[in-house]
Amino acid sequence: MTAAALTAPAGSAPGAVPGDAGTPGAIEFRDVAITYGGKVPYTAVRGVSLQVQPGEFVAVVGPSGCGKSTLIKLVAGLLGASEGTSRVLGSLRPTPGKVGIAFQNASLLPWRSVLQNVLLPLEVAPQHKRAYRQNPAPYIERARALLRSVGLEGAEGKNAWELSGGMQQRVNLCRALIHEPEILLLDEPFGALDAFTREELWMALQDVWTQRRPTVMLITHDLREATLLADTVYIMGGRPGGIVMRRAVDLPRPRTLEGTFDAPFVEHVRVLRDAIGHQHGGKTLRFSPVAGPEGGA
Numbered sequence: 438m439t440a441a442a443l444t445a446p447a448g449s450a451p452g453a454v455p456g457d458a459g460t461p462g463a464i465e466f467r468d469v470a471i472t473y474g475g476k477v478p479y480t481a482v483r484g485v486s487l488q489v490q491p492g493e494f495v496a497v498v499g500p501s502g503c504g505k506s507t508l509i510k511l512v513a514g515l516l517g518a519s520e521g522t523s524r525v526l527g528s529l530r531p532t533p534g535k536v537g538i539a540f541q542n543a544s545l546l547p548w549r550s551v552l553q554n555v556l557l558p559l560e561v562a563p564q565h566k567r568a569y570r571q572n573p574a575p576y577i578e579r580a581r582a583l584l585r586s587v588g589l590e591g592a593e594g595k596n597a598w599e600l601s602g603g604m605q606q607r608v609n610l611c612r613a614l615i616h617e618p619e620i621l622l623l624d625e626p627f628g629a630l631d632a633f634t635r636e637e638l639w640m641a642l643q644d645v646w647t648q649r650r651p652t653v654m655l656i657t658h659d660l661r662e663a664t665l666l667a668d669t670v671y672i673m674g675g676r677p678g679g680i681v682m683r684r685a686v687d688l689p690r691p692r693t694l695e696g697t698f699d700a701p702f703v704e705h706v707r708v709l710r711d712a713i714g715h716q717h718g719g720k721t722l723r724f725s726p727v728a729g730p731e732g733g734a
């Protein structure tokens with residue numbers, strides 16, 4: 438079975454979009470395919486349909502190479518859909534400045550201070566440059582508030598090269614949020630951190646999201662991370678990649694690290710693990726419909 442077939446569950450209405458609540462979505466894909474050009478064109482994803490509501494936190498998980506980063510690049514406007522329709526905040530092309538991105542590699546400028554790194558996008562992005570130059574004070578206050586919210590109060594003047602990996606990722610998160618984007622895209626931002634630092638960062642991210650409520654799309658290989666943070670988890674799989682399962686995480690918020698040991702949390706992780714395990718085992722995944730008893734909500 439192809440990924441495209443898996444994304445169209447038996448019994449679902451033609452054109453049905455998983456996650457569609459009947460209101461305009463922050464991110465909407467309808468039957469999207471993305472083909473990379475080159476001597477031999479390569480279709481990375483096909484038949485992807487989903488809708489992410491404003492303020493929703495979604496996680497995308499799945500085996501390496503199934504097209505997770507490709508989807509995030511589509512939302513960021515770095516790629517276009519080869520087939521189907523993709524809308525971000527209602528537009529076919531994302532509005533500049535409405536999206537913030539943080540990748541696994543924090544890529545801070547080592548010679549700049551923490552505060553200067555957070556402010557960097559305002560110096561270079563055409564839509565913010567002028568206002569920032571004319572009146573930097575409110576932006577600096579915003580940067581300080583962001584740094585406070587991720588536990589970096591007092592570190593504003595440190596040089597980036599003086600920071601631990603976890604601190605760098607906190608700065609990375611603040612830098613992605615400095616222009617108050619409506620959509621925050623996170624591509625494995627905690628993948629390179631040790632387990633304890635990663636858990637700390639999960640809680641910092643949950644706090645930031647609770648306070649500011651951007652729409653978040655998080656790519657991760659960590660099923661605990663996905664379950665702890667997300668309202669909805671999409672599992673991708675297949676070649677070309679597609680969505681093989683959507684699962685709503687109905688656990689109460691705010692979520693805690695202690696709660697990750699509770700039975701309902703562990704059960705969510707188990708279901709996700711099984712779905713991905715099926716793919717690794719080469720078995721055909723039985724796709725559970727959007728509101729099915731097995732796969733989700």
Ligand SMILES: Nc1ncnc2c1ncn2[C@@H]1O[C@H](COP(=O)(O)OP(=O)(O)OP(=O)(O)O)[C@@H](O)[C@H]1O
Nearest residue numbers: 473474479481499500501502503504505506507508
């Ligand atoms: N610029 C490109 N040109 C051609 N093929 C590409 C390009 N970028 C990605 N691909 C291919 O598209 C497929 C999906 O890649 P993508 O990076 O989206 O996967 P992923 O699920 O994010 O992987 P990982 O978990 O390893 O980061 C892969 O087979 C990859 O080789």
